Amino acid sequence: MRLTQYLRALNALDTQGVERTSSGVLAEAAGVNPAILRKDLSLLGSYGTRGVGYVVRELADHISRTLGLDQDWRVLIVGAGNLGRALSGYAGFRSRGFHVKAMLDSDPDLVGHRVGELVVRDAAELGAVVTEQQINIAVLAVPGAAAQPLVDQLADAGVKSILSFAPHVIRAPRGVEVRRVDLSTELQILAYHAVRNDLETGQGPLSGLGTEA
Amino acid sequence: MRLTQYLRALNALDTQGVERTSSGVLAEAAGVNPAILRKDLSLLGSYGTRGVGYVVRELADHISRTLGLDQDWRVLIVGAGNLGRALSGYAGFRSRGFHVKAMLDSDPDLVGHRVGELVVRDAAELGAVVTEQQINIAVLAVPGAAAQPLVDQLADAGVKSILSFAPHVIRAPRGVEVRRVDLSTELQILAYHAVRNDLETGQGPLSGLGTEA
DNA sequence: CACTGTGAATGAGTTCACAGCT
DNA sequence: AGCTGTGAACTCATTCACAGTG
Numbered sequence: 001m002r003l004t005q006y007l008r009a010l011n012a013l014d015t016q017g018v019e020r021t022s023s024g025v026l027a028e029a030a031g032v033n034p035a036i037l038r039k040d041l042s043l044l045g046s047y048g049t050r051g052v053g054y055v056v057r058e059l060a061d062h063i064s065r066t067l068g069l070d071q072d073w074r075v076l077i078v079g080a081g082n083l084g085r086a087l088s089g090y091a092g093f094r095s096r097g098f099h100v101k102a103m104l105d106s107d108p109d110l111v112g113h114r115v116g117e118l119v120v121r122d123a124a125e126l127g128a129v130v131t132e133q134q135i136n137i138a139v140l141a142v143p144g145a146a147a148q149p150l151v152d153q154l155a156d157a158g159v160k161s162i163l164s165f166a167p168h169v170i171r172a173p174r175g176v177e178v179r180r181v182d183l184s185t186e187l188q189i190l191a192y193h194a195v196r197n198d199l200e201t202g203q204g205p206l207s208g209l210g211t212e213a
Numbered sequence: 214m215r216l217t218q219y220l221r222a223l224n225a226l227d228t229q230g231v232e233r234t235s236s237g238v239l240a241e242a243a244g245v246n247p248a249i250l251r252k253d254l255s256l257l258g259s260y261g262t263r264g265v266g267y268v269v270r271e272l273a274d275h276i277s278r279t280l281g282l283d284q285d286w287r288v289l290i291v292g293a294g295n296l297g298r299a300l301s302g303y304a305g306f307r308s309r310g311f312h313v314k315a316m317l318d319s320d321p322d323l324v325g326h327r328v329g330e331l332v333v334r335d336a337a338e339l340g341a342v343v344t345e346q347q348i349n350i351a352v353l354a355v356p357g358a359a360a361q362p363l364v365d366q367l368a369d370a371g372v373k374s375i376l377s378f379a380p381h382v383i384r385a386p387r388g389v390e391v392r393r394v395d396l397s398t399e400l401q402i403l404a405y406h407a408v409r410n411d412l413e414t415g416q417g418p419l420s421g422l423g424t425e426a
Numbered sequence: 427c428a429c430t431g432t433g434a435a436t437g438a439g440t441t442c443a444c445a446g447c448t
Numbered sequence: 449a450g451c452t453g454t455g456a457a458c459t460c461a462t463t464c465a466c467a468g469t470g
Binding site (some may be wrong): 001002003004005008009012030031040043066067068069071073075081082083085086087089090092093096097120136137139160161162163167168169177179181182183184185186187188189190191192193194195207 | 214215216217218221223242243253256279281282284286288294295296298299300302303305306309310311337349350352373374375376380381382390392394395396397398400401402403404405406407408413421422
Binding site (some may be wrong): 093 | 451
């Protein structure tokens, strides 16, 4: 999503005290082509001023609202392993309106332990926790095989947005958005490119193949 | 990269004792269209048998080689915070040929501490560590602002593949592949979709906008 | 005869280029 | 004069549909 990049660039400009900017400058900062930036923004309904450009603060606010960053997101982390714990403390979340409200694990040895300000609760309580904490986003930091059942349970509990770190293809129930981040896959893609570059120096016959994870 | 998904699906089939498969079955398992799967595989030079299908093990090996998973990847993790530590212990890495060989941090309080089997070393030693440990992939788990200088240093040291978790747009030096995983961005994209679905139920006027992070 | 490999058709997303405001 | 907003051209990826083959 390019909007997030624009927002970052705008915030950077804002901190620097810049009040107005143009598609050229902003596109440069966000690392994209000016034309597509203008198209995105116009599509978004945002009004720049012809001959002048965009008002930084105004545009930033507008994008923030569009991204839903003005509302509070209540996050549940499932899996209290290393990754889950790292995520719960991740600074970038809080500052953008994402609040980690609860943490679950199925391992009895972990249940009851403190992680930061949270106490790990039993995965069996999933439904109750979602309701009680009014969770609207879940993050799965669990082994691959555990992911699908959890997604189904979360969907039943009414969670419509899930970010999964499990290395498994997931069937998302209707109306539920699942995004996957697979760390091994990211490294594999790097490895793949490294091999290609070493062997062929440049574009071999294999291009495309969906560069996305 | 779809190859990684095919490989996962193939390995799953292999463990189940399945010896042969078809583009239909495999595509289903990988969650893609059979046509593109065949196109990918043919492009890759792999030979299936018309009227029969693909030999699971053979194809899996072939893809593994193409992805460079038969060679050893020596990984350096920069940043020994929560995320860095979680990554260093991530089980999915080792099993796919990625070996974390060293860990750096610039915080003197962390330098010298053990993390798993590693001892955290000073970020100032970056060049030396890369050479000595023959690092070929680096993972950045550092605050946003620190990323760009580190990428430049890594590039100078000869590292050509970098995975960054820093929330910053990065200028990749020539010949260096940088992939970014931005956790906040992932959540923002989810939040964005959640808002859209709530308000408009379905495809509003805003589609496209580069669904990739 | 079933299933691969692939040219041709479609479609999505990006870039160009310029008309239209301010 | 300068910069946005946008139709039209283009590029790249995906899907269709079928000829070719074991």
